[in-house]
Amino acid sequence: MVVTVGGQQALDLVARIFLDPGDVVLAEGPTYVGALGVFQAAQAQVVHVPMDGDGLVPEALEQAIAEVARSGRRAKFLYTIPTFQNPAGVTLTEERRERVLDICERAGLLVVEDDPYGQLSFDGEAPAPLRSRRRDGVFYLSTFSKTFAPGMRVGWILAPHAVREKLVIASEAQILCPSAYAQAAIATYLSTMPWREQLKTYREIYRERRDALLAALADLMPAGTSWTEPKGGLFVWATLPQGLDAKAMMPRSIAARVAYVPGTGFYADGTGAGHMRLNFSFPPPERIREGVRRLAGVMEQELAMRQVFGAMGGHAARRRGQAAADAPDPGLA
Template structure:
């Protein structure tokens, strides 16, 4: 006699007070997604009474808006139906040719067929991580590193392993040690992510000797190098340093952008990759967006064709140099004893090390109350370190506002230091870490 099948009650669906009714449906990788510390500051930092030394917004007030306006008007009148249509997943041929011309300023010899246009270089990094990384794969990054890159790696469930840097950029010996440690542990390192020029957030630049040594190490280890270079043409002293890509076309993927040398609102960047990688990038791009923004590509291409874009970059460099000088002067005048900072030769950022006992994260609400904003250093580490550092941006405020911002910040820091002296340890700012502090002795 057969037994009756056992039936078990279906568990009731949870009905609790959570605000998101779909929380149980999300993919596992979403649990690693967190809001950018910089984006979270925007609402406060954009108040007119607050001097924001936080965001990295380019100052596009020096753009020739009359030229841009007439260029866009002519584009719509002459090629509007083409510019407002779907395009190729790899990007339009004319702008890929012009991108190769731009990269020649950094000694890169490239073919347009190896360029994939992306929605800003941020999407390029996302696509690269998508095609290379499985959950648990290791990505090597400088310590500290760009917060947007850390967000991408976290979203794809990568394990970020930081490599020490100093005032000359990533330390080659630290890279060798990291590769050996991961190999011994049986972990797969998929690529090294590096920002060699005017680093975000550290403000330092890799020397040519360091670049050559990093390539030697990467070649010996079979390691792909991802070179992110949004600021490379915005140096204040002399010609650009040759890109890492110019030293090795077979093992380096280069990320570029028009956001800093033209305008970020068009959202056009690019990836220069070895041919086989480019093919997979195009497939990933087509699945993500079908095609990068066609109108933006036509607009930038027309601008590059009709305007002295090299002269415009020179004008940007002079404007940012003036702001950098104001930042360094303000720090020299207003920072309390024990504060050190980097001295960038280009780009947008200064990396500040606080006096012993101060914690940038804990101090931020008091700074905002004093009407000045910055980004705490722990935002730029995957392992929670960096609380004794902060990133200051000089790209957007006027020189006068920068000076005032450093004055307000100096007063907050001096007050915090006084409290620390009186009452002792206030937070985690005194805690050390395994990394070099870029430019710690440059003040």
Template sequence: MWTDPRPTAEMPQLFERADDVISFAGGLPDLDLLPLEEISAQLSRLVRVGGRVALQYSTPHVATSLVPAITDLMAREGGRTTARNLVPTGGSQMGLLAVGLSLAEPGETVLCQTPAYPGAAAAFRTAGLTLRAVPEDAHGLDPEGLRDTVLRLTAEGRTTRLLYCNPTFQNPTGATLSAERRVRLMEVAQELGLLIIEDNPYGLLGFDGRTTPTLQGLDPERVVYLGTFSKVFAPGLRCGWIAAPEHLADALRRTTEVMTLSPSPLAQAALATFHARTGWTGLIDGYRAAYRERRDLMSDALESALGRGGDWHWERPCGGFYLWLRHRDGADTARFAAPAAAHGVSFVPGSHFGIDGEHADALRLCFSNAPKERIAEGVARLAAAFRDGTSG
């Protein structure tokens, strides 16, 4: 396989747990909200009645029964698709690699909003692509800076056709690109002939219940949309989708078939059954409320432990899983990792979200799965680690 000669982005060990460690590292959903008895009964009936189909190989298509569940989710943010445009994946991470392998040639440049999800950087580099950051301003990804970057790369003889972004409740910052900025971004993308890769795991997790129109909804022919059930249902099913312009769907489908041979009929059937019987609204509303409560607990604890106007700056996010702390004096937050471990708390240093060493002065805290009763304790441990790391 052709790969970038540079090391891939390091994937931190986000999901490992140790005794008495309060983890603010991995982006895990709160599965206490799932109606497990109901899901168990549905799965039992699926296997009993249709097990010979649900446990067999399948074709590389989204099951017909699952299409309404996907179109329902996408429509809540203004997205639209059909069965012909859908490609099944084992979650967005698989979709990212499939996009990199299918839609660009080795050596080409993929533009990235930064700080960026490290799994995206790793997937694109594994596909042999070169990453380049897109300029941002106070309002997020800058369309005019995007144009300047593409024109400069073109003048240097570099081929640039893809822009990757996570515009809603971004991982790791929690920021959302405004509706006005999205319209301008799509105008510039059309002018430059760019295909946009929109990664949207968190878009329905706004704490006030409001949504922002997806880029895919603005221009379905210019956007390859990565969706996943991992954040609005559960990650253990490893089920997601790509909504692609129809002329690209077959190439993506061929790649995903090589990667997995077939999607999981059982996972697709389980999700389709849940949606048909229950719908998404109740579960999504429950997730929003739970994450809003944890966001408030963490934000309040940070203000109490660190104060405002000191060494650390952060914004209270309006949705998603994460808080992004930045050190005002530019300290490399990796220096606090060992003291944090000694105090029994974990986080992800900002350098994991850069594509060329940037963002080392920040760190990401995940509140979505932290026990509510231990969030304040975890933040107090983190503040003690900051003191130790500074004095040391």
């Protein structure tokens, strides 16, 4: 095990020892925005592999590997969040886990498994990590920030023995060593406190908030909207009615005092405008429902403007939308 300053540094270390400018990384589409930042800093090219409700699609992975090979290159690794994926919330099924590992093994492709949410399962136990199935060729990254405290930046890497020393040297060059204070605090917590009960409490709270978000979406969202139904983690991925742009709609949403992350942030090429990530971890259920009500109202206004003005009147619609965004907001009671 290599101890790191959170999961983000763990991913950065893997990128530092494996990636050169111009290298190819395969990643789910959409994928974690922080990972895209790491790969961009390494000047790597990200090739997205599509997902569906059961996680990464194995046939699409095979196709992506073949297309990269036809271009005369070879992908360095597959970066994946197979359990309660960020941002989509979906989980790779047991059957697909084996298929993905088989495909990567045949192609000689390393797997970087990012698992910050695996312990936040609401509906039964989460599938076993990829690393538990194939120790060789799988790097496992995780963190305490989702289960202990976000400010305690302590994570870890489980890696094949041959590269552990390289990871340690790369980490020493960056930070000398992770915080001894943070490590001691977590060690004390794990050895003296009922952390399993605390984790159970987190799961119950997040399950209630997940259920509140899904119920509000079903009750309030305009026709044509769809969303994932995660069995754990922190996120729901929503697909907007045709023609709506989550990034363009953001100013009106902020004016209504409700926020989301536009889907464009989760793709290397900036696509995904018709999607948004919703986070249910912080607000209590009643505020979640109010937030969805406001968001649905903004979307209804956008749809109405499109219907009235059409494509030819797009600029006028935008001006009207901005005027609505500038109107005073009554706020929450």
